[in-house]
Amino acid sequence: MQLAxxxxxxVSNRKDPNIGGFKLLLLRQTNPxxxxxxxxxxAVDAVGAGVDEYVLIAAGSSARxxxxxxxxxxxxxxxxxxxxxxIDGRQVYEKFSPNHGYDVEI
Amino acid sequence: MQLAxxxxxxVSNRKDPNIGGFKLLLLRQTNPxxxxxxxxxxAVDAVGAGVDEYVLIAAGSSARxxxxxxxxxxxxxxxxxxxxxxIDGRQVYEKFSPNHGYDVEI
Amino acid sequence: MQLAxxxxxxVSNRKDPNIGGFKLLLLRQTNPxxxxxxxxxxAVDAVGAGVDEYVLIAAGSSARxxxxxxxxxxxxxxxxxxxxxxIDGRQVYEKFSPNHGYDVEI
Amino acid sequence: MQLAxxxxxxVSNRKDPNIGGFKLLLLRQTNPxxxxxxxxxxAVDAVGAGVDEYVLIAAGSSARxxxxxxxxxxxxxxxxxxxxxxIDGRQVYEKFSPNHGYDVEI
Amino acid sequence: MQLAxxxxxxVSNRKDPNIGGFKLLLLRQTNPxxxxxxxxxxAVDAVGAGVDEYVLIAAGSSARxxxxxxxxxxxxxxxxxxxxxxIDGRQVYEKFSPNHGYDVEI
Numbered sequence: 001m002q003l004a005x006x007x008x009x010x011v012s013n014r015k016d017p018n019i020g021g022f023k024l025l026l027l028r029q030t031n032p033x034x035x036x037x038x039x040x041x042x043a044v045d046a047v048g049a050g051v052d053e054y055v056l057i058a059a060g061s062s063a064r065x066x067x068x069x070x071x072x073x074x075x076x077x078x079x080x081x082x083x084x085x086x087i088d089g090r091q092v093y094e095k096f097s098p099n100h101g102y103d104v105e106i
Numbered sequence: 107m108q109l110a111x112x113x114x115x116x117v118s119n120r121k122d123p124n125i126g127g128f129k130l131l132l133l134r135q136t137n138p139x140x141x142x143x144x145x146x147x148x149a150v151d152a153v154g155a156g157v158d159e160y161v162l163i164a165a166g167s168s169a170r171x172x173x174x175x176x177x178x179x180x181x182x183x184x185x186x187x188x189x190x191x192x193i194d195g196r197q198v199y200e201k202f203s204p205n206h207g208y209d210v211e212i
Numbered sequence: 213m214q215l216a217x218x219x220x221x222x223v224s225n226r227k228d229p230n231i232g233g234f235k236l237l238l239l240r241q242t243n244p245x246x247x248x249x250x251x252x253x254x255a256v257d258a259v260g261a262g263v264d265e266y267v268l269i270a271a272g273s274s275a276r277x278x279x280x281x282x283x284x285x286x287x288x289x290x291x292x293x294x295x296x297x298x299i300d301g302r303q304v305y306e307k308f309s310p311n312h313g314y315d316v317e318i
Numbered sequence: 319m320q321l322a323x324x325x326x327x328x329v330s331n332r333k334d335p336n337i338g339g340f341k342l343l344l345l346r347q348t349n350p351x352x353x354x355x356x357x358x359x360x361a362v363d364a365v366g367a368g369v370d371e372y373v374l375i376a377a378g379s380s381a382r383x384x385x386x387x388x389x390x391x392x393x394x395x396x397x398x399x400x401x402x403x404x405i406d407g408r409q410v411y412e413k414f415s416p417n418h419g420y421d422v423e424i
Numbered sequence: 425m426q427l428a429x430x431x432x433x434x435v436s437n438r439k440d441p442n443i444g445g446f447k448l449l450l451l452r453q454t455n456p457x458x459x460x461x462x463x464x465x466x467a468v469d470a471v472g473a474g475v476d477e478y479v480l481i482a483a484g485s486s487a488r489x490x491x492x493x494x495x496x497x498x499x500x501x502x503x504x505x506x507x508x509x510x511i512d513g514r515q516v517y518e519k520f521s522p523n524h525g526y527d528v529e530i
Binding site for chain 3: 425426427455456457470471472480482483484485486487488489490491493501503504505506507508509510511512513516
């Protein structure tokens with residue numbers, strides 16, 4: 001999976017019937033160390049992600065293994081919203097959400 | 107999925123029987139921020155796209171999940187024509203079509 | 213699919229039984245605008261292509277969707293010989309074949 | 319497969335139900351000759367790997383061929399912990415583990 | 425498929441049960457024209473290849489289409505040992521093996 005940041009939305013009215021009704025988000029891959037933005041990708045959102053959130057993207061046929069995307073012409077899906085990551089024991093990113101609470105799960 | 111711009115057509119008379127009869131379009135990947143053209147790719151058109159339109163391409167096995175491309179030796183399909191995209195809340199591209207009307211769907 | 217030019221052949225006597233008997237061609241990806249050669253790839257030939265011809269390659273699992281390559285350990289197949297392509301309305305390449313005639317199909 | 323080094327962990331509380339409960343590790347691809355770190359990737363851990371261990375990652379649909387990842391939206395899995403590798407007959411890396419013993423298997 | 429040269433071996437004692445018992449080889453992609461070494465990849469050996477031999481690698485789901493690798497978490501397989509290749513009619517590489525004889529098959 002690739003770490004990415006949601007940066008925008010993509011709107012389409014003329015789509016293959018199999019992909020209709022999905023929320024399409026625009027993302028940039030994230031360098032986990034420097035947090036710099038990388039390549040762009042458009043993904044179907046399976047978890048209710050919003051702009052500025054860090055997420056994980058599954059690509060290829062694995063993008064079709066969520067309930068929402070099964071048998072769809074979709075090659076990238078957001079399958080997790082990221083709360084925290086560490087490199088060499090150092091916490092690089094932590095998302096604090098007062099509304100939903102926060103507890104570490106590894 | 108990748109954002110791309112239709113730039114041309116590809117004609118072939120000698121094809122594998124499983125791919126016969128498809129419209130093959132030549133596309134360039136689009137940088138969503140600068141709108142600059144990137145790499146070329148040839149894709150089957152599943153939505154009736156035309157030259158100069160911005161579209162979404164699904165690649166790999168996901169390219170075979172439209173009615174048109176099922177079980178075909180096709181690794182890239184145009185599965186959506188793009189009407190609009192935004193980055194950081196700013197609208198980067200909007201396609202206005204007086205013939206078909208236009209309404210935002212996210 | 214990727215546009216590529218057939219540049220050579222690859223010979224192997226010791227192969228997995230599932231891939232035996234196939235013609236393996238050496239190709240270089242083609243820049244559709246400048247016609248410059250790019251990366252090399254080896255593909256199974258499903259359409260009877262020859263050296264110097266421009267072809268389309270399907271990669272990944274899509275390379276197994278021809279009659280010839282079904283269930284084979286093959287990740288690239290030539291599934292079309294290209295007769296012509298255009299960019300921005302300009303014809304970049306046209307193959308003329310006096311033996312087989314030539315008519316445009318889009 | 320790609321040789322990679324485990325460098326950290328990724329925590330997510332809001333995931334697609336199909337990927338829930340997995341340990342997600344952050345890895346960097348390893349140059350087998352220079353041992354330099356390369357690109358980052360996030361993978362599901364199917365073998366109990368830990369930070370600083372060298373592992374093999376299977377990507378794409380092959381990442382779903384372990385018991386743990388079957389039918390999951392997972393496009394990268396750690397399917398082996400590496401004990402040793404050689405280049406041109408020279409042993410580049412050897413992991414010595416006094417707890418588990420060590421014997422070469424090729 | 426990609427042309428590659430076997431340069432070493434990879435040893436792992438702790439593997440996913442589905443991948444146990446396979447010979448894992450370390451390879452470098454080969455530039456077919458200059459014979460220069462490129463990127464590294466680790467592949468399962470389905471044909472009995474040895475160090476310094478030139479081989480073909482099938483990647484992705486196609487790597488699971490040999491008897492040996494069916495349903496395994498394996499994304500790269502050596503499915504052919506290469507005896508010869510040509511570019512523009514010129515023979516770039518020929519492997520001569522006095523033990524096994526040699527005859528050209530296209």
